[in-house]
Amino acid sequence: xxxxxxxxxxxxxxxxxxxxxxxxxxxxxxxxxxxxxxxxxxxxxxxxxxxxxxxxxxxxxxxxxxxxxxxxxxxxxxxxxxxxxxxxxxxxxxxxxxxxxxxxxxxxxxxxxxxxxxxxxxxxxxxxxxxxxxxxxxxxxxxxxxxxxxxxxxxxxxxxxxxxxxxxxxxxxxxxxxxxxxxxxxxxxxxxxxxxxxxxxxxxxxxxxxxxxxxxxxxxxxxxxxxxxxxxxxxxxxxxxxxxxxxxxxxxxxxxxxxxxxxxxxxxxxxxxxxxxxxxxxxxxxxxxxxxxxxxxxxxxxxxxxxxxxxxxxxxxxx
Amino acid sequence: xxxxxxxxxxxxxxxxxxxxxxxxxxxxxxxxxxxxxxxxxxxxxxxxxxxxxxxxxxxxxxxxxxxxxxxxxxxxxxxxxxxxxxxxxxxxxxxxxxxxxxxxxxxxxxxxxxxxxxxxxxxxxxxxxxxxxxxxxxxxxxxxxxxxxxxxxxxxxxxxxxxxxxxxxxxxxxxxxxxxxxxxxxxxxxxxxxxxxxxxxxxxxxxxxxxxxxxxxxxxxxxxxxxxxxxxxxxxxxxxxxxxxxxxxxxxxxxxxxxxxxxxxxxxxxxxxxxxxxxxxxxxxxxxxxxxxxxxxxxxxxxxxxxxxxxxxxxxxxxxxxxxxxxxxxxxxxxxxxxxxxxxxxxxxxxxxxxxxxxxxxxxxxxxxxxxxxxxxxxxxxxxxxxxxxxxxxxxxxxxxxxxxxxxxxxxxxxxxxxxxxxxxxxxxxxxxxxxxxxxxxxxxxxx
Numbered sequence: 001x002x003x004x005x006x007x008x009x010x011x012x013x014x015x016x017x018x019x020x021x022x023x024x025x026x027x028x029x030x031x032x033x034x035x036x037x038x039x040x041x042x043x044x045x046x047x048x049x050x051x052x053x054x055x056x057x058x059x060x061x062x063x064x065x066x067x068x069x070x071x072x073x074x075x076x077x078x079x080x081x082x083x084x085x086x087x088x089x090x091x092x093x094x095x096x097x098x099x100x101x102x103x104x105x106x107x108x109x110x111x112x113x114x115x116x117x118x119x120x121x122x123x124x125x126x127x128x129x130x131x132x133x134x135x136x137x138x139x140x141x142x143x144x145x146x147x148x149x150x151x152x153x154x155x156x157x158x159x160x161x162x163x164x165x166x167x168x169x170x171x172x173x174x175x176x177x178x179x180x181x182x183x184x185x186x187x188x189x190x191x192x193x194x195x196x197x198x199x200x201x202x203x204x205x206x207x208x209x210x211x212x213x214x215x216x217x218x219x220x221x222x223x224x225x226x227x228x229x230x231x232x233x234x235x236x237x238x239x240x241x242x243x244x245x246x247x248x249x250x251x252x253x254x255x256x257x258x259x260x261x262x263x264x265x266x267x268x269x270x271x272x273x274x275x276x277x278x279x280x281x282x283x284x285x286x287x288x289x290x291x292x293x294x295x296x297x298x299x300x301x302x303x304x305x306x307x308x309x310x311x312x313x314x315x316x317x318x319x
Numbered sequence: 320x321x322x323x324x325x326x327x328x329x330x331x332x333x334x335x336x337x338x339x340x341x342x343x344x345x346x347x348x349x350x351x352x353x354x355x356x357x358x359x360x361x362x363x364x365x366x367x368x369x370x371x372x373x374x375x376x377x378x379x380x381x382x383x384x385x386x387x388x389x390x391x392x393x394x395x396x397x398x399x400x401x402x403x404x405x406x407x408x409x410x411x412x413x414x415x416x417x418x419x420x421x422x423x424x425x426x427x428x429x430x431x432x433x434x435x436x437x438x439x440x441x442x443x444x445x446x447x448x449x450x451x452x453x454x455x456x457x458x459x460x461x462x463x464x465x466x467x468x469x470x471x472x473x474x475x476x477x478x479x480x481x482x483x484x485x486x487x488x489x490x491x492x493x494x495x496x497x498x499x500x501x502x503x504x505x506x507x508x509x510x511x512x513x514x515x516x517x518x519x520x521x522x523x524x525x526x527x528x529x530x531x532x533x534x535x536x537x538x539x540x541x542x543x544x545x546x547x548x549x550x551x552x553x554x555x556x557x558x559x560x561x562x563x564x565x566x567x568x569x570x571x572x573x574x575x576x577x578x579x580x581x582x583x584x585x586x587x588x589x590x591x592x593x594x595x596x597x598x599x600x601x602x603x604x605x606x607x608x609x610x611x612x613x614x615x616x617x618x619x620x621x622x623x624x625x626x627x628x629x630x631x632x633x634x635x636x637x638x639x640x641x642x643x644x645x646x647x648x649x650x651x652x653x654x655x656x657x658x659x660x661x662x663x664x665x666x667x668x669x670x671x672x673x674x675x676x677x678x679x680x681x682x683x684x685x686x687x688x689x690x691x692x693x694x695x696x697x698x699x700x701x702x703x704x705x706x707x708x709x710x711x712x713x714x715x716x717x718x719x720x721x722x723x724x725x726x727x728x729x730x731x732x733x734x735x736x737x738x739x740x741x742x743x744x745x746x747x748x749x750x751x752x753x754x755x756x757x758x759x760x761x762x763x764x765x766x767x
Contacts, residue, residue, distance in 0.1 A: 060347065063347070064347060067347075067348065067350065069347070069348050070442075070445075070446055070722075070760070071420045071421070071423075071424055072419070072420035072421075072423035072424055072442075072443070072446045072448050073348060073423075073445075073446040073447065073448075074348060074349055074423075074446075074447060075348055075349045075350070076347070076348035076349070076350050077350065078350050152591075156590055156591065157590055158529070158587075158589070158590060158596050158599070158601050159599060159601065175588065175590070175737045176590075177538070177590040177591070178536075178537055178538075178588050178590060178733055178736075178737040179733070179737045179738055180730075180733060180734075180738070181738075263538075264413075264538055265538050265726055265729060265730070267538070267729075267730050267733055281417045281420070281421070282413070282417075282723065282726065283413070283438075283722055283723035283724075283725065283726045284722050284723040284756075284760070285420055285442065285446075285722060286760070287424070
């Protein structure tokens, strides 16, 4: 539009010398107004939805985090940053942040590493790979609640399948459910099992889109399979790895269903998000304190995402 | 389209949305001052007309859905103008509490009558979520004197009655009669844990079961069943508001429990539900709620015996806590709904209905005038639970009045019984936690 105006001969008289240039207020042309209404019609519903269901709870939550509020109580006291101070000065912080770190690092690392190995196996052109791909991906689409319940039966030290197998070789079953440390191991194992199919399928897509000419050239130059994998496939897969790293990290930090079903009290498995749930909706009903933990989780997610985009993406080889 | 125009308007829109969102965030609780439900005045229901419909929120304790439905049908026949809708509001007491608390926070969707467990009703009281039922007792002529004294007194605070007993239970000692017979033991529950310690090796040697005794699941209500051990040894979770879980008696009691697992190897800890482990033959004995009685009798393929909880070296009797749930009425509903709820509450706890509920679940009849003849003829084991009621004690305040204390007790018990943690150190740590909860979450509200 600007270019069109410039090319049109001006009918406006020249400004008198010595007078400052005064811009006339721009009026909307019929087309720009129409475009704007189209933009509004398309964007406004989404903006409203995002405002109501994303930003409103977020802002409410930040406000609640400044209150000493027992869930269910009609009244609360404004305490400023006390909830944050309480969290960081109590034993809760080290326990919860430690559990979150262990859970996130092991589940993300485990899912991605095992997913890559499975993707390599599935990339082979042998009979039955279609079935194998479906079988590997199936746990990812199953309900977390169902998966948790089934695995609880497997891990049950009294009459679970695992206990039965262990008894067969003369061993006692560990106390998977009652021992807090083993509970964390149990939940991590199930989470990795459920999510590695997702990583495997995404890595498989990445492997199948690797440039074959480059790989063949490397083979002709004498690079063996392992060398090609290490020096060619891994760097060329870096966009896939970067994508998986971001999505897996975010979903792992927000993992809830398996933890809730398998360890309702969160003994040994209380990650940030589950601690926020337990504090508000578990036995304590500390809604304000819980909101402060949610804000801490939000800040961590934000920082991780920004750091990944700022630093890790630089290492990604896109072509 | 002009770029400046778009961006400006877009930013304007975004700003307006954020502003609206920020303004809407100002909802939530009132921050003007604190309220204390214990100051609630008695509500006068004279001249109030009951509402036409209310919801009854329950978790169907003891698999009671069918009997609850049948009592509601009878209610509709007697009170056709009040429609009661049975709502499954959770699978256990904690889930129902979660739903009730969030409805309180949302200030909508509240029921007329709600099931409230022993560890939740006091919190509802301090939050101002329930009303005292004294006004309804007067208006509807509810015979409070006919309720079993110890059960109805559990819901008294500050001179007011805050709920009425419903699915009330005590722990019961369950034993496999066949295993006891094979081990040459008498057909009864042990009088004390010391006596059971003598029996346990014989049971383990002859029964083929994995354990002679299994401790109830810690994720369940460990703080409730372990009261028995603490009281037997002369200890307690607390005395009034003083936390005593680290006293020498309490530590000795839990050390004995730990030794039964790690030193003497005849006991284990249930992972999910001790009553199920017992029914499946995994153990020769356990402690579980009277509410599990009918389920155990139905699923066990052996002869089931029940008895009083064993005593300890310091106390041979009076070592059994009461427990279970009552029925309460929310404060956030209209007087008309509260009156309809009171009418239903009265009907639910009538002698014939408490007898029917008891027959279907194994929970104790809450009314002294309930005719239990037919029930006891069919399930004589319920008599043991009823007889044990005479030697029960109200639970320690730390467990029932401190929010989250039961879970903290379960975590401490897990450390001791499944990780062989140091008993004294664990109980000292628990004391610190419980005192923190009291100071932060309870004491300020008691003052108010």
